[in-house]
Amino acid sequence: MSARTRPITTTEGTRPFAFSEAALAECRALMARYPEGRSKSALIPILHIAQAENDGWLSVNAMDAVAGVLGLQRIEVYEVASFYSMFNLHPVGTYVLDVCRTTPCMLRGSDDVIAHLERKLGVHCGGTTADGMFTLKGVECLGSCGTAPMLQCGAHYHEDLTIERADALIDELRARNSRTNYTDR
Amino acid sequence: MGRQLLFEHINTPGIRGLEGYRANGGYRSVEKALRTMSPEAVVEEVKASGLRGRGGAGFPTGMKWSFLAKPPGVPRYLVVNADESEPGTFKDRYLMERIPHILIEGMITSSFALGANTSYIYIRGEYFYVARILEQAIAEARAAGWLGRNILGSGFDHEIHVQVGAGAYICGEETALLESLEGKRGNPRIKPPFPAVKGLYGCPTVVNNVETIAAVVPIVNDGGAEYAKIGVGRSTGTKLISAGGNIKRPGVYEIELGLSCDEFINSDEYCGGVDGRAFKAVVPGGSSVPIVPYELFLRTAAGEPRLMSYESLADGGFVSGTMLGSGGFYAYNDAQCIVRSTWNHTRFYHHESCGQCSPCREGTGWMEKVLERLEHGEGRTEDIDLLWDIQRKIEGNTICPLGDAAAWPVASAIRHFREEFEYHVRFPQKVKDPKHFAKEPFVRNANFATA
Amino acid sequence: MPKVTIDGIPIEVPEGTTILQAARMIGERDKAHRHVVPPAMCYYTKLETSGGYCRTCIVKVTKGSDKDPRPMPKPVASCRTAVMDGMEVANTTDPELLEARKGVVEFLLINHPLDCPVCDQAGECHLQDLSYENGKAASRYEFERRTFEPVDIGDSIKLHMNRCILCYRCVKVADQLTDGRVHGVINRGDVSEISTYISQAVENDMSGNMIDVCPVGALTDRTFRFSSRVWFTNPVDAHRECGTCAGKAVLWLKGNEVLRVTGRKDQWGEVEDFICNTCRFDKKDLNAWKVEGPRKIDRHSVIGQGHYMLQRKQQLLNAPAPNVPEIAKRKELKDR
Ligand SMILES: Cc1cc2nc3c(=O)[nH]c(=O)nc-3n(C[C@H](O)[C@H](O)[C@H](O)COP(=O)(O)O)c2cc1C
Ligand code: SF4
Ligand code: SF4
Ligand code: FES
Numbered sequence: 007m008s009a010r011t012r013p014i015t016t017t018e019g020t021r022p023f024a025f026s027e028a029a030l031a032e033c034r035a036l037m038a039r040y041p042e043g044r045s046k047s048a049l050i051p052i053l054h055i056a057q058a059e060n061d062g063w064l065s066v067n068a069m070d071a072v073a074g075v076l077g078l079q080r081i082e083v084y085e086v087a088s089f090y091s092m093f094n095l096h097p098v099g100t101y102v103l104d105v106c107r108t109t110p111c112m113l114r115g116s117d118d119v120i121a122h123l124e125r126k127l128g129v130h131c132g133g134t135t136a137d138g139m140f141t142l143k144g145v146e147c148l149g150s151c152g153t154a155p156m157l158q159c160g161a162h163y164h165e166d167l168t169i170e171r172a173d174a175l176i177d178e179l180r181a182r183n184s185r186t187n188y189t190d191r
Numbered sequence: 192m193g194r195q196l197l198f199e200h201i202n203t204p205g206i207r208g209l210e211g212y213r214a215n216g217g218y219r220s221v222e223k224a225l226r227t228m229s230p231e232a233v234v235e236e237v238k239a240s241g242l243r244g245r246g247g248a249g250f251p252t253g254m255k256w257s258f259l260a261k262p263p264g265v266p267r268y269l270v271v272n273a274d275e276s277e278p279g280t281f282k283d284r285y286l287m288e289r290i291p292h293i294l295i296e297g298m299i300t301s302s303f304a305l306g307a308n309t310s311y312i313y314i315r316g317e318y319f320y321v322a323r324i325l326e327q328a329i330a331e332a333r334a335a336g337w338l339g340r341n342i343l344g345s346g347f348d349h350e351i352h353v354q355v356g357a358g359a360y361i362c363g364e365e366t367a368l369l370e371s372l373e374g375k376r377g378n379p380r381i382k383p384p385f386p387a388v389k390g391l392y393g394c395p396t397v398v399n400n401v402e403t404i405a406a407v408v409p410i411v412n413d414g415g416a417e418y419a420k421i422g423v424g425r426s427t428g429t430k431l432i433s434a435g436g437n438i439k440r441p442g443v444y445e446i447e448l449g450l451s452c453d454e455f456i457n458s459d460e461y462c463g464g465v466d467g468r469a470f471k472a473v474v475p476g477g478s479s480v481p482i483v484p485y486e487l488f489l490r491t492a493a494g495e496p497r498l499m500s501y502e503s504l505a506d507g508g509f510v511s512g513t514m515l516g517s518g519g520f521y522a523y524n525d526a527q528c529i530v531r532s533t534w535n536h537t538r539f540y541h542h543e544s545c546g547q548c549s550p551c552r553e554g555t556g557w558m559e560k561v562l563e564r565l566e567h568g569e570g571r572t573e574d575i576d577l578l579w580d581i582q583r584k585i586e587g588n589t590i591c592p593l594g595d596a597a598a599w600p601v602a603s604a605i606r607h608f609r610e611e612f613e614y615h616v617r618f619p620q621k622v623k624d625p626k627h628f629a630k631e632p633f634v635r636n637a638n639f640a641t642a
Numbered sequence: 643m644p645k646v647t648i649d650g651i652p653i654e655v656p657e658g659t660t661i662l663q664a665a666r667m668i669g670e671r672d673k674a675h676r677h678v679v680p681p682a683m684c685y686y687t688k689l690e691t692s693g694g695y696c697r698t699c700i701v702k703v704t705k706g707s708d709k710d711p712r713p714m715p716k717p718v719a720s721c722r723t724a725v726m727d728g729m730e731v732a733n734t735t736d737p738e739l740l741e742a743r744k745g746v747v748e749f750l751l752i753n754h755p756l757d758c759p760v761c762d763q764a765g766e767c768h769l770q771d772l773s774y775e776n777g778k779a780a781s782r783y784e785f786e787r788r789t790f791e792p793v794d795i796g797d798s799i800k801l802h803m804n805r806c807i808l809c810y811r812c813v814k815v816a817d818q819l820t821d822g823r824v825h826g827v828i829n830r831g832d833v834s835e836i837s838t839y840i841s842q843a844v845e846n847d848m849s850g851n852m853i854d855v856c857p858v859g860a861l862t863d864r865t866f867r868f869s870s871r872v873w874f875t876n877p878v879d880a881h882r883e884c885g886t887c888a889g890k891a892v893l894w895l896k897g898n899e900v901l902r903v904t905g906r907k908d909q910w911g912e913v914e915d916f917i918c919n920t921c922r923f924d925k926k927d928l929n930a931w932k933v934e935g936p937r938k939i940d941r942h943s944v945i946g947q948g949h950y951m952l953q954r955k956q957q958l959l960n961a962p963a964p965n966v967p968e969i970a971k972r973k974e975l976k977d978r
């Protein structure tokens with residue numbers, strides 16, 4: 007299984023973090039959705055925003071900022087951030103490729119796609135390419151089994167993958183070189 | 192083709208927007224319910240329809256609704272389960288993406304019946320783009336007066352919010368979902384109390400699947416009795432089946448419950464048969480339900496033709512039957528290895544166990560390791576019995592049904608395909624190649640006995 | 643009052659009593675019936691919402707109630723299931739259930755380091771008791787166990803995550819007894835672990851109670867003067883005037899030296915009164931206390947049995963053999 011580890015406290019982890027004004031406004035709007043005293047409900051959506059504002063991962067400072075916005079104990083944020091697999095507690099590449107590896111995808115050839123991507127990118131699932139461009143992540147069923155094999159990159163699903171299409175996608179992303187986030191519109 | 196209640200307009204251009212949806216009869220159920228019916232009357236229609244939960248467990252929806260506690264002065268909530276993470280299941284995404292308004296409409300009508308002024312759609316985080324589609328639809332509905340205060344002058348107020356998750360299968364379990372919606376870890380709650388008494392924020396709550404709530408629309412429009420005419424026995428109405436695996440025509444199909452399994456898997460209207468080889472096994476209702484050999488999917492142990500219904504698929508219990516589950520259907524051809532697939536299933540449950548209770552937390556990982564060893568030709572005959580014993584000790588001894596869901600695929604694989612497990616022990620060299628059965632399909636008894 | 647029958651022994655209990663509590667009442671009423679009490683590794687009477695996690699306390703409800711006599715389909719957690727009038731429960735009389743419980747114990751042990759020879763908790767560890775009473779002959783787990791480095795959480799508490807069984811008791815203590823919980827469970831599944839926020843110290847008046855509620859040696863007292871086996875120490879009940887807690891504690895003495903201060907545990911291994919950190923960590927001086935007399939240990943435990951079965955237990959668990967000279971020495975001391 008993908009290694010989930012404690013957050014890092016090294017230099018990378020202590021890089022400063024501050025929400026942008028736009029993000030703060032979004033956080034406040036989210037918090038207003040819930041009944042009085044229940045703003046903790048906004049924790050997961052706000053963590054998504056923080057992750058998007060912190061190069062695709064949650065540093066200690068980013069999580070602390072979330073705790074500050076919501077008025078929570080920091081451990082409450084940490085408990086939640088480490089539970090959910092879409093939150094990265096370590097730096098990731100410009101693109102995170104979430105490749106589905108669950109049985110229905112496997113039946114339609116996901117093993118081959120994953121093996122190909124591993125070879126092509128020179129990393130195992132969970133790893134990031136040396137140039138910091140791609141993080142390859144093996145994930146569980148993304149609800150796209152009829153169009154398998156598939157991968158998710160940011161908010162986008164790339165379906166009916168073949169080796170050729172995977173290659174084309176990698177080339178295209180590399181050429182574009184701009185970060186994708188789950189929260190992209 | 193059977194009757195299409197949810198998908199009737201799925202291919203109608205513009206159906207995703209409010210205008211197109213309304214032009215094709217959308218929001219009639221809200222008008223009918225709020226203008227001409229009492230909340231109790233709506234609940235009665237749902238009861239009369241025989242509708243059963245489409246999220247997997249198949250619990251009668253009308254009954255669930257009538258259990259909702261109604262203490263005075265306490266808000267009630269409807270929470271729609273759009274977590275859709277059961278491997279093989281992708282029907283809710285398809286529906287929400289194409290006809291988001293049918294869900295919104297169903298939620299307003301259902302909330303009116305339940306007396307809920309706020310409802311939430313909890314959608315898995317990976318479906319962020321679908322959440323945007325839903326938010327857009329909600330905004331349209333609000334602008335048109337279908338949401339907000341005093342809807343249609345009825346005095347009924349309603350707001351809908353979309354909440355995204357962040358990657359955790361367990362948040363599909365209804366109490367884990369509520370925890371997650373409260374901003375916590377997705378740890379299932381210990382029941383009782385049930386959500387109908389103490390759910391979201393400690394208030395009475397109904398949790399229903401996307402498809403269940405969408406089905407309320409035709410039920411209210413045409414009457415529960417009309418809906419109940421479709422289907423067989425206690426399996427009434429239509430069901431969305433998301434079909435995948437080694438079939439010719441993967442996709443989401445709306446079927447009338449009671450359709451013959453043979454027709455579903457082989458006719459060109461649905462799955463279109465096998466993708467070039469021979470069928471070997473079927474998982475008809477998402478990865479948690481027992482896997483059955485193709486023959487047992489077509490016919491029950493007694494030789495009766497099997498039907499796509501809750502009862503018929505379960506015929507024979509766990510010995511020879513399976514379950515309709517969530518409708519996440521996938522089929523295996525003879526190139527596939529059951530041991531590899533079971534290993535994959537178990538890796539999934541190991542990865543997704545929340546870790547609260549010891550049998551599931553520790554047992555799923557143990558099974559995965561044993562299966563990995565077997566699949567790579569490093570196992571022993573005793574491993575098969577060990578697996579059987581581990582799954583037996585998980586099943587029934589956990590807080591939530593994820594433990595059972597992890598146990599059943601292992602149990603059914605060993606029950607029906609034990610010889611394949613033994614083959615992996617006997618011929619470690621042959622299984623070193625991950626595609627071992629693609630080159631030389633496993634034939635029961637034959638190549639095993641002679642080799 | 644509802645009447646419940648456990649392993650054929652009836653008792654009337656107040657409305658809302660759980661099966662586990664009813665069984666304990668039976669055990670308190672007549673010591674000879676103590677065997678009907680299911681083992682409980684995560685439930686703790688004084689901690690709200692505790693229980694339900696470990697599954698060691700499972701029992702079979704063979705009859706739901708007089709009103710609805712149907713049996714319950716699956717074993718239930720006795721600590722979280724309320725009795726109904728006329729309910730009948732099988733615990734030790736049901737071989738299938740005992741087998742299921744053995745399974746639970748095996749699950750709890752597969753990732754446990756079995757480092758009892760070097761563990762501070764040895765001798766008062768509930769997992770030791772549990773595996774002794776309900777364990778299997780040998781572990782069938784042949785894979786690498788998950789491991790964590792021990793960490794200090796503040797000056798007073800040490801965490802050996804390897805030994806943790808994720809009972810959540812310490813989390814409930816922090817939630818319910820202290821103002822602002824700073825530690826909790828992070829990650830998911832079998833890589834879940836107890837963690838503070840970036841090793842922040844757990845420091846407030848009542849945090850030391852986490853040590854007492856921990857059923858295993860995962861949370862231990864860093865101020866325990868020198869690592870001494872508990873059965874070498876002499877526990878006495880003592881009290882002192884304290885503004886924060888009731889000041890009723892057990893002093894673990896060696897000669898006149900106070901090696902450790904803990905809460906007073908009842909026969910079910912639960913503390914009677916939580917004590918504050920001042921009493922626990924800062925009053926290691928006999929003069930600070932009024933000694934009431936020797937602590938009566940009434941618990942069915944390895945200390946209570948008067949002879950330590952470590953060697954036997956280790957064989958049972960198929961663990962690496964413990965340090966033999968150490969055992970020999972211990973035996974010698976014990977026999978004196
Ligand atoms: C581990 C687990 C995962 C589940 N996942 C889902 C899911 O993704 N979607 C869903 O609708 N129900 C899921 N369920 C079922 C829900 O707990 C619940 O029964 C359902 O949402 C009720 O709605 P229904 O009665 O309309 O089916 C899951 C249950 C379990 C135990
Ligand atoms: S059965 Fe598994 S997922 Fe469910 S509560 Fe227990 S550990 Fe969590
Ligand atoms: S550290 Fe101890 S008290 Fe805390 S969860 Fe682990 S075993 Fe339980
Ligand atoms: S298994 Fe890959 S999307 Fe479902």
Ligand code: FES
Nearest residue numbers: 694696697699721
């Ligand atoms: S004591 Fe009941 S489940 Fe742990």
